[in-house]
Amino acid sequence: DGGITQSPKYLFRKEGQNVTLSCEQNLNHDAMYWYRQDPGQGLRLIYYSQIVNDFQKGDIAEGYSVSREKKESFPLTVTSAQKNPTAFYLCASQPQGRTEAFFGQGTRLTVV
Amino acid sequence: DAKTTQPPSMDCAEGRAANLPCNHSTISGNEYVYWYRQIHSQGPQYIIHGLKNNETNEMASLIITEDRKSSTLILPHATLRDTAVYYCIVRAPGGSARQLTFGSGTQLTVLP
Numbered sequence: 001d002g003g004i005t006q007s008p009k010y011l012f013r014k015e016g017q018n019v020t021l022s023c024e025q026n027l028n029h030d031a032m033y034w035y036r037q038d039p040g041q042g043l044r045l046i047y048y049s050q051i052v053n054d055f056q057k058g059d060i061a062e063g064y065s066v067s068r069e070k071k072e073s074f075p076l077t078v079t080s081a082q083k084n085p086t087a088f089y090l091c092a093s094q095p096q097g098r099t100e101a102f103f104g105q106g107t108r109l110t111v112v
Numbered sequence: 113d114a115k116t117t118q119p120p121s122m123d124c125a126e127g128r129a130a131n132l133p134c135n136h137s138t139i140s141g142n143e144y145v146y147w148y149r150q151i152h153s154q155g156p157q158y159i160i161h162g163l164k165n166n167e168t169n170e171m172a173s174l175i176i177t178e179d180r181k182s183s184t185l186i187l188p189h190a191t192l193r194d195t196a197v198y199y200c201i202v203r204a205p206g207g208s209a210r211q212l213t214f215g216s217g218t219q220l221t222v223l224p
Contacts, residue, residue: 006155033209042214058210090155094209100146101209103155 003027006091006104013078013085013111021076021107023091031094032074033101036060036087043090049074078109086111116200121219124194130187132218134200137181143204145176145183148214149196156199156214159185190222 004025013019025032031050035043035058045058049068063082068074078085091104117135124130136145146161160167160174162183167174173186187194199217 004155031209033212042216043212045210045212048208048210056210088153092155092209092212097206099144099203099205099207099209100158100161101156101212102158106153106155108153 004091004093004102004104006089006107008107009105011107011109013109015111016080018077018079019109021078021089021091021109023074023076023104024072025074025093025102026072027093027095027102028071029093029095029102030071031096032068033092033094034058034064034066034074034076035090035092037090037106038087046076046089085109116202116215118198118200118215118218120216121221123221123223124187124190126192126222126224127189130190130194130220130222132185132187132198132200132220133182134185135182136200136202139180139202140204143202145174145180146201146203147172147174147185148199148201149194149220150199150214150217151193151196159198190220192222192224194220195222196220 007022033048034046044060046064047066049055065077089107092101094101144161147159148156150156162174176183197217197219199214
């Protein structure tokens with residue numbers, strides 16, 4: 001089945017550690033996105049990528065980094081510089097020319 | 113994107129139709145109405161979209177009023193698994209998901 005897979009579903013990190021969240025899609029979509037969702041709040045854009053080897057900062061990129069070496073993969077690294085990393089992280093992709101977006105199941109990151 | 117207004121919560125009996133309203137009185141002529149839902153602790157799921165004609169797919173039906181100022185999402189036979197927050201958004205065609213925002217939506221609770 002085609003879709004977007006995020007892993008892991010739950011992740012615990014100690015303060016001061018970097019951690020990488022995986023996002024893989026087999027929908028052949030060019031555009032991919034990372035969002036953060038905090039309780040009772042909407043989506044906030046972290047990074048996005050329109051094509052391979054290119055990505056742009058979103059509204060809250062500080063403390064995060066990404067790479068887009070393959071069309072299928074768009075991993076997000078939460079660095080120790082991110083002051084408040086505990087959140088629900090969502091990855092999405094979008095087909096070219098279409099407005100609807102397709103989301104993964106999310107990764108809940110908790111800093112302990 | 114035009115602003116939308118949805119009731120904060122609704123209940124529906126299992127097996128009955130769930131009718132979720134959305135007001136979008138400032139919608140522009142080229143903007144589509146999109147519906148997503150988010151089950152607790154999961155990623156948002158695209159449901160359906162439409163411009164001015166009624167639309168139906170395997171998940172739901174979308175009824176848009178003739179003046180396009182409001183719409184109704186219909187889940188014909190609601191199940192417990194349909195309990196989720198439902199988001200109505202209005203967007204121009206081809207809009208990037210980097211501008212995707214969800215308002216507070218409608219919390220639909222399907223009761224046994």
